[in-house]
Amino acid sequence: MPYEIMKDLIEKFSCELVLADPDDSQTMSGLLPVLKKMHGECKRLSLQPEAGEILRARDLIARGIKDDPADGADLVASLETFIADLSAGVEAARKSEPAVETDPADAPAGISETIEAAETDAAAPDAAAPDTAEQTDAPDMQPTESDPEPAAGPECCAELEKKLDEFTLLIGGFCPGEIPVLGDMLNNLDGLMALSKNIAPSLFHDIALACKTYVETMTMEEISSTRPVEEALVLLKSILSHMKRNEPFAFDCSDVLELLEIRFSEEKTAKPVQEESAADNQAEPENKASVKISGDDMEILIDFVSEAQENLETIEVNLIDLEQDPANMEIINNIFRPFHTIKGVSGFLSLNRINRLAHATENLLDSARSGEFIINDTATDVILESVDTLKQLIERVSEGINTGFMPRDDDIDVDSLRDKLQTLQRALIRGDREPLGEILVKKKMVDQTSLDQALEDQKDHPDRKLGEILVDAKKVQPGQVASALMDQVPSRKKPDTQVKVSTRKLDDLVDYAGELVIAQSMLKQKTMDYPLISQNVSQLGQIVTNMQTIAMSMRMISIKATFMKMIRLVRDLAKKSGKEVNLTMQGEDTEIDRNVVDALYEPMVHMIRNSVDHGIEAVSDRLEKGKPAQGEIVLRAYHKGGHIMIEIEDDGKGLDRDAILEKAKHTGLVTGKENMTDAQVYDLIMQPGFSTAKQITDVSGRGVGMDVVKSGLEKFRGQLQIASKKGRGTKFTISLPLTLAIIDGMLVRVDEEKYVIPTMAIQKAFKPGKDECFTVEGKGEMVKDRGNLIPVIRLNNIYATNGADKKKPVHQGLVVVVESKDEKRAFLIDELLGKDEYVIKSLGAHLEGVEGLAGGAILADGRVGLILDVHGIFNIM
């Protein structure tokens, strides 16, 4: 019988009390454990007022010990009264146990409050019994059948309120290390949990459970911070007040739960032992691992994720802009703002990691914004890194949205990045200086050995400056040190101010510059005979040419932005395929026409994918072959003869000549008997549908590979070359014209019309002899060129010029042999007028689709010449 235990305890306490010496704090504190046990028992028996009394007594003793009260006898006397009252109260409660209804009159006067009907098991259908729902988990007690009463009835609320008040008191009076109080707290929480077990939204119960887990941790370990519990208490109270008003509780409480969890998880990782104890205490493991996302949170989170992702995109774009123009406040602001937004919203949503990282990055940007320093490449890289990490974190959140639970993200390292940001910020504000010694060595004023020696000396005399030591050692002249010191202060070169100009205006400028050149050349021809004017005209010509060059260069941008995108791509791809890949860039400042940049992007993406997916081997394979674990991809850009060359080189497994040939034989591309050069074999992979990849992956290997790259490049008059060594790596070289606006062309005359044939397509031009011309069925004409028969196309037929009806024999004209997509044709023309560069102009939307025409060009005489689309002409025939 539970009351027996209580009685025993009371007796024990009385004995102890008699023996206790009020002046000896030792004996007095000996009373406390007994009190605690009594309190626990009271709790179990749901003797609320008694429990309260016990607490008060305990406080009394505690105060007695601490303050060493003058009147120790008083204390003992009051304790005696207390125990007497208590025993009476318990007795009354015991008596009333079988009774269906409690009689308040039974309560002894000494106990401040009426004893409320003690026993739970009365299972009274009477709703007036205030604590029917109160059921502790004491092992020797019968668990109650679930209460049919509405879970959050007013009585229940009142009871909960009382418990919460008590709990508040307990927390308020809690001093670190007071285990008994913690025990009380646990009891109280048990009560709360029992009470709230049947309350419909399990929130209250969940929080109480989390609190309990936390307090248990506190008991086991010396955690003194009660803040999480206090927070939870406030939350519980507000839930309760909502309950009372029958309102749904609709506020975000994940932060409090997280707080409880975090403290717990930190402790847990530190002391694995605790896990068991936690498990014992029936805390659901799930609950610890992830916090459930409440419905309202969900909506905000979804908004946050989409907004943040968008924000990060803008940041990336702007960062690339910033690289071009690091002092542009506008751009810094554009980067700062989204970070600020992310910081703000994540803080509100208690996404701590995102918040902290965004905050650190924001700080860095803020200093840059206030002009303390200029964002350099290192800073850009770190910001990009932070963008990446944020992306990962946000990805987690969005996973969480899908599963409904907030996933853990502690595996994502935020703090080191944060430190990095902070260090960088400090370094930038100081103005990063090159060490003096290095400058001196670089200037060959001092050699490395004497510098090292001086540095050693400096270690012994830390107060001396390096310059002093070197001068004293007669290694350098004081003047040299002074000049080196001058160099040390970074010369902050003011970046050129830049203006944004619409491309349309630029194009117009280029157009007019071109016109000017034409007008000038016409003027030159007319003034040739007048030496005085002619001199001025050629001077004008010089200026005009310069102007045209500048106009053209305005369209040029550095290829860096495109390369930067590749860095991201490589990182993502490497992660996906589980390989380690490092990307190095060379010549990223090479400038190319902005249109070409667009043309380059897709082929590059394709080839980088190929390199990472098929080229670079898996780490284990690499190590086996004696290569470094990390694969290397080099992006190189340079100018070569009016073309921009882009090289993509990897140190992967290279192309397998035999595998390619095998596959080609299989698909009927080659017979296998040809004597093919390596380059020819490698070119096979650019055939449509050719893929040697044994496995289709997410990244590449679907058979639409290199042929797409090739045709994509050809569209922009580019070429692709492959060099490879099996086991050593592959190198792709893209060559593209510097600008898409200019074409190298051969001007030809056909009857009275002039046309431009792109030089790239032309193989040769010759005047065929009579015996080299053949006809098929009297119509199809062909010419023989070194044994090959080539069909002749009469351009005047296709273009219906004025002389089209006169059918001149082929051998009277010239033929130009052109090739496109491995097809050869001979164009019959009347005259070759010369080779030149032509600015391609669109014929306008109305004439865009005309077959066989690539566009128009302004000829030297100011007329418009048509540029032939060689392949288009093949199609016409």
Added chain:
Amino acid sequence: MTETQETLNQAVQSTTLKTGKYLTFTLADEEYGIGILKVKEIIGMMAITSVPRTPDFVKGVINLRGKVIPVIDLRLKFGMASIPYTDRTCIIVVEIDSDDMTIQIGIVVDAVSEVLNIKEEEIENAPSFGTSLSTDYILGMAKIDKGVKILLDIDRVLSAKEIQLLGET
């Protein structure tokens, strides 16, 4: 919503387009007018590079200060007999709205007459000739003095669709 907006736009357009200044020109014996805001410039006849594989009425392209613009012979476009170009023959460069951009097109006319102020009340709706003659691209007929000027909706006359459509047939 979009529907009402569209009708509203049309209404606004028709009222604003109809009253205003018109550049008038002649084709054979007929007088035509184009809204002055559409006209970019008037240039004399110049060398036209003919573009193969285009409809008859597309005379070709010219170099207008570094820009290549197509030129259309309005006589041929309207199915009239072509005449040799004279001193009076002009190319009117108009700016038309095509899809979402404006493009310049030259139109060859017999002669440019004058710029006229034409009021709404002087304009009559385009007559209907049944299927024999499409009047889609006629804004209206302006009765000035004794004569009648045919006001053209040049955007429609020269729409890319129109030209390509004819190019296919």
